[in-house]
Amino acid sequence: MRGMTLIVKQITNLMVPSILLLGIYVVLHGHLTPGGGFAGGVLIAGCFTLLILAYGSERIKSEAKKMRASLTESIGIFLFWFITIIGLLNGTYFFYNIIAKTNPGEPFKLFSAGIIPLCNIAIGIEVGAALFSIFITLAILKVGERL
């Protein structure tokens, strides 16, 4: 896949930081505003997809290999499962929102709602890396390569 023209590259340079910032905002404020882990994760994955479409797969290949999309996705799902068993480790049941019970933050502030923002962050990492690794597998992987 080759890159596109200079106009597309310049617009991509301007847009990508704000799209990435919006994705991170949507993930972090998932328990306060519309959005959450899935929407924010897809936004982050779309930002990297835009970079590959604009600059072409050959140029971005060395950078994309350093990002280790598959490993990041595994870390995300592992984090989610670990958050769910925090309740078990503390002597209650599975998926228990123990942080909200013992240390409830002020409602409608960023640090509130216990494990819900932590779950959102884990889902955001997992979904973003998953969609990006599917795209990158379809786009750049050649014979005998591993991501």
Place this chain on the structure above:
Amino acid sequence: MTTLIILTILMILGAVVALESKDVLSGIISLGIIGFALTINFVLLKAPDLAIVQIIIETLTLIILIAAVLKTTREETAEKYGIKKIVLGFIGLVFIVVFIYSSIKVFNHLPEFGEQSLRMAKIYIDQGLPLTGAGNLVAAVILDFRGYDTLGEATVLFTAVVGVMAVLRKVGRKRS
């Protein structure tokens, strides 16, 4: 309510055009009408969470589909009108009539649009903020009351990515 009905009719028309058009690219673009009209429907029904997810996913899938079409063919292969197609069309027509008849009967028993009919939903709406502390009630439902669903969903996505990578990889395969 009128806007919803107009948008729904537009979605059905877009689906028909996408099925019937000879050019694959215009078919995909009219497929996009369905997704974006659905986004406006979600906003009108006051579901911004779904609208955000819908508009992002729709844009990404449209980009990937258009990229795939531009790399392969644009002309759809023509089909002949034989006896098989007439029989299949007749069966489809019978199914549509039965479906519309039974859905009219079912919709008469449903509660009015926007009225709450489930006792669980009332508990969620009243007790969501004090029980979980999350300002966004949707997040409270999908990650606290109904957390197992989300856990399974994330695991299914992980499994799907593992499957895609296992199919597309070339390492460890025997040479044909």
